[in-house]
Each structure stands twice: as C-alpha cells, then as structure tokens.
Amino acid sequence: LFRDRFATPDGRARFHLVHHRDAVETPDDEYPYRLTTGRSRAHYQSGTQTRRTKALLDAEPEPVVEIHPDLAARLGVADGADVLLRSRRGSARMRARLASTIRPDTVFAPFHWSGGQTINALTNPALDPASRMPEFKNCAVDVTAAPEDPLDPTAGEESPA
Structure with a gap:
C-alpha cells in the first residue's frame, strides 16, 4: 500500500496539524477514574467467533478489568x-x-463480551467534531468492590484452606 506514491495528484502525502482535544467526558467527583477499552489478546471484535474456539476461550474465559495495584489497594x-x-x-x-x-x-476492559459484562454499555457516544467518530475508548467511571451475587450458590462461603 502506497509503496511508490500516495493517492494524491502529485503522489505526495498530506499532513495536517491536529491540536489535542481532551475527551468530552473527564473524571470528576462522582466518576473519578478514566475507562479505556480495547482488545484482549485472545479475542477479536465482538468475540462471537473467538469465544466459540476452545483454545481462545480457555486463554481468556471471561472479561477482566485491569486495575493498577495502588488503585486496587485504595478500593479494597x-x-x-x-x-x-x-x-x-x-x-x-x-x-x-x-x-x-x-x-x-485509569482502568482497562475489553469489549468482546455482551450481557452484564459488556463494557460498551458504559462508553460515551459523543462524536469527535472533526472525524465524527464516537468516543468509545474514553469515559469517566466509578469502580467499587462488587457486592456478593445473591444468585451465586457459593456466595458467602469461605474457600477451603
């Protein structure tokens, strides 16, 4: 792709200066952390194909949120x-x-899952004024330790030592 020339009349590339613009939504007191989303190594796009492949599903069977150890310690x-x-x-x-x-x-989560684990339910659909692309990769969130799941039959049980 473009080994000899670019797809312009004179074959030269065009560069345009773009000034940094922060995300529409930034962390605040209610949502103090920044969420970024992306791919995991084992899955592709929505995961509808890769989550059907045993080796890939075994490599990453569920979504995880990456949290810095210092933030995790503050949150317990x-x-x-x-x-x-x-x-x-x-x-x-x-x-x-x-x-x-x-x-x-900042916390990171992959976008390959659906249902109650879909990170896409949190992302911001605000559009960039120049590209008209949505800000799916950056939004403000709050992170807390989850309450026990009342439907989990092992909830409240201590792990064997």
Whole structure:
C-alpha cells in the first residue's frame, strides 16, 4: 500500500496539524477514574467467533478489568475479586486483574463480551467534531468492590484452606 506514491495528484502525502482535544467526558467527583477499552489478546471484535474456539476461550474465559495495584489497594479490591464499574450510561460487573502497566487513575476492559459484562454499555457516544467518530475508548467511571451475587450458590462461603 502506497509503496511508490500516495493517492494524491502529485503522489505526495498530506499532513495536517491536529491540536489535542481532551475527551468530552473527564473524571470528576462522582466518576473519578478514566475507562479505556480495547482488545484482549485472545479475542477479536465482538468475540462471537473467538469465544466459540476452545483454545481462545480457555486463554481468556471471561472479561477482566485491569486495575493498577495502588488503585486496587485504595478500593479494597484483591486480584480476581469482582468489581462494579459504573458510568453515566450503564454498569458492568467483572473480575479485577491487577496490572502495574496501567495508570493508577485509569482502568482497562475489553469489549468482546455482551450481557452484564459488556463494557460498551458504559462508553460515551459523543462524536469527535472533526472525524465524527464516537468516543468509545474514553469515559469517566466509578469502580467499587462488587457486592456478593445473591444468585451465586457459593456466595458467602469461605474457600477451603
């Protein structure tokens, strides 16, 4: 693609200066953290095909939210514990994965799942004024330790030592 020339009359590329513009929705007192979404290594797009492939599903059987260990400590959330993420548009429940590779003010979740685990229910449909692309990759959220699931038959039981 474009090995010899670009698809312009003179074959030269065109660059345009773009000034940074922060997201429409930024963290505040009610939603103090920034959520970013993306792909997991094991799944593709909505996951409707990759979640049917045993090896890929075994690699990542459920969505997780990556949380910096410092933030997890402040929230009282252990690695593997369920958390509740809330935005102005919706909520999702998923397990925490502690990751020092993410900023302490930011959480990451993949978009390959549906139902009560769909992170897309939280994202912001606000459009960029220039590209008209929605801001699905950046919104303000609150993160809390999830209450026990009353439908979980093991809820309240202690793990064997």
